[in-house]
Amino acid sequence: MNKKLVGIAILAAAAIAAGAWYWSRPQPNDKELVLYGNVDLRQVALAFPASERVARVLVEEGQTVQAGQVLAELDTRGLRLRLAEAEAQAGAQQQVLARLKAGTRPEELAQSRARTVAAQAEADLARQQLERVLGVQQDSNGRAISQQDVDAARARAKSAQAALEQARQGQELAQHGPRREDIAQAQAQLDAANAAIALLQYQLGEASLKAPLNAVVRARLMEPGDMASPQRPVYTLAIADPKWVRTYVREADLGRIKPGAAATISIDSQPGKALAGKVGYISSVAEFTPKTVQTEELRTALVYEVRVLAEDKADVLRMGMPATVRIAAGR
Numbered sequence: 001m002n003k004k005l006v007g008i009a010i011l012a013a014a015a016i017a018a019g020a021w022y023w024s025r026p027q028p029n030d031k032e033l034v035l036y037g038n039v040d041l042r043q044v045a046l047a048f049p050a051s052e053r054v055a056r057v058l059v060e061e062g063q064t065v066q067a068g069q070v071l072a073e074l075d076t077r078g079l080r081l082r083l084a085e086a087e088a089q090a091g092a093q094q095q096v097l098a099r100l101k102a103g104t105r106p107e108e109l110a111q112s113r114a115r116t117v118a119a120q121a122e123a124d125l126a127r128q129q130l131e132r133v134l135g136v137q138q139d140s141n142g143r144a145i146s147q148q149d150v151d152a153a154r155a156r157a158k159s160a161q162a163a164l165e166q167a168r169q170g171q172e173l174a175q176h177g178p179r180r181e182d183i184a185q186a187q188a189q190l191d192a193a194n195a196a197i198a199l200l201q202y203q204l205g206e207a208s209l210k211a212p213l214n215a216v217v218r219a220r221l222m223e224p225g226d227m228a229s230p231q232r233p234v235y236t237l238a239i240a241d242p243k244w245v246r247t248y249v250r251e252a253d254l255g256r257i258k259p260g261a262a263a264t265i266s267i268d269s270q271p272g273k274a275l276a277g278k279v280g281y282i283s284s285v286a287e288f289t290p291k292t293v294q295t296e297e298l299r300t301a302l303v304y305e306v307r308v309l310a311e312d313k314a315d316v317l318r319m320g321m322p323a324t325v326r327i328a329a330g331r
Contacts, residue, residue, distance in 0.1 A: 032326050033256055035306065037247030039267075039321040041240070043218065045233040048074055049206050054226045057234070061220050065211040065237070072222070072234050074207040083200040090193035097186040100178040112171040119160070119167035126160035129153050215239050218319075238319060243310045244280060245323045248303035251286065256327075258282070263308045263327040270316065279327060280309040 048054075052074040059071050133153040137145050215237035222234045245265055249257065257279055264274040283305040308325050310317055317323070 032328065033249070033253055035247040035249060035308075035325045035327065037245045037306075037308075037323060037325060039243060039310075039317045039319055039323055040246045040307075041238055041243045041319055044212060044215065044237040044239065046071065046209055046212075046235045046237065047230055047233045048072075048209055048228040049230055050074065050203060051227065051229045052076075052079075052207070054222055054224050054228050054234070057220065057222065057224055059217050059220070059235075061217050063217045064240075065215055065217060067211055067213045069211045070208050071211055071217075072209040074228060076204060076207045079200065079204055079207065083197065083204065086193065086196045086200055090190065090197055093186065093190045093193050097183070097190050100183045100186050109171075112167075116164070116167040116171050119164040123157070123160040123164040126153075126157040130157040209234055211237065213239065214241070240315060241312075242280075243312050243317050244307040245277070245310060245325050247306050247308065247325055249282075249306050250303055254282075254304055257306070261327055263325055265308065265310050265317075266324045266326075267317070267321055269321075274326075275310050275312055275317070277308045277310045277325070279306060281305075281307040 054072060055075040056073045057071075058073075059065055059069075065071065130153040133145060133150050137150055217235055218238040219236040220234075221236065222228065222232065226232075228234065259279050259282060261279040263277040263279060265277045266274045286302040286304055288302060308327070
């Protein structure tokens with residue numbers, strides 16, 4: 001009789017325990033979708049646009065940098081010398097253009113007129129000598145002067161007349177001043193020199209590597225004395241904002257979430273605490289479950305990528321960190 005009572009008591013205790021477990025077990029929540037993923041963020045690889053030796057590297061890994069902060073500098077001695085040469089050439093060309101625009105000086109006009117007067121006198125003298133020679137030849141019927149002397153006098157008269165015409169043309173050029181085409185050419189050469197200066201100044205500015213935005217230095221890849229080039233990054237920066245958790249959702253649960261839905265993000269290093277977040281992106285293309293998703297029933301299923309943006313003002317999330325995401329969802 002006692003054995004029967006003990007058996008009944010054991011069965012009753014087991015039933016009570018089973019009932020307690022059934023009613024105390026976590027109940028499925030249709031209004032919350034639990035996903036697992038990893039923290040992700042954007043990165044920037046910074047390199048110098050020119051090939052030159054690195055002079056200074058100013059920040060270390062893990063350091064927070066602000067937009068516009070100088071991170072590294074190149075050796076600019078050769079660049080500054082080329083800039084000084086270009087500025088000197090531009091200054092010389094500026095003087096050439098100023099001289100052309102100023103036109104002919106009064107003293108040069110006076111010299112031109114004086115040359116014309118002298119050429120006129122020479123032409124008059126040669127003409128008079130030719131007339132005398134011709135007169136003598138005519139009076140003496142060619143016996144007092146030879147034909148050779150007549151030809152020489154005629155040649156001197158023609159030469160003097162040509163010199164007079166040349167002087168007159170020179171005087172007209174001096175009065176008109178430089179041609180517009182010459183001034184335009186000088187202006188174009190000055191513009192080219194100024195453009196060369198602007199290019200060198202731009203290259204001088206690019207010799208300082210600056211942070212494009214607020215970020216954290218993830219890797220320092222070069223040291224002073226290294227030869228920089230556009231193909232060799234100096235730093236890799238991790239952008240602190242935005243951060244998100246990359247996770248994947250089954251097609252059956254796809255209709256339960258939408259962009260902008262509220263979410264919470266929790267990590268193993270801070271149990272009991274959760275960061276606020278929201279759904280920022282839902283992929284429109286299905287893909288096979290990535291290897292990082294270890295849930296057995298999802299390994300061969302088609303899933304959709306979801307990015308849950310995190311509000312991480314305390315900067316506790318790190319790239320690649322596993323995280324649990326709970327999304328407020330509905331049927």
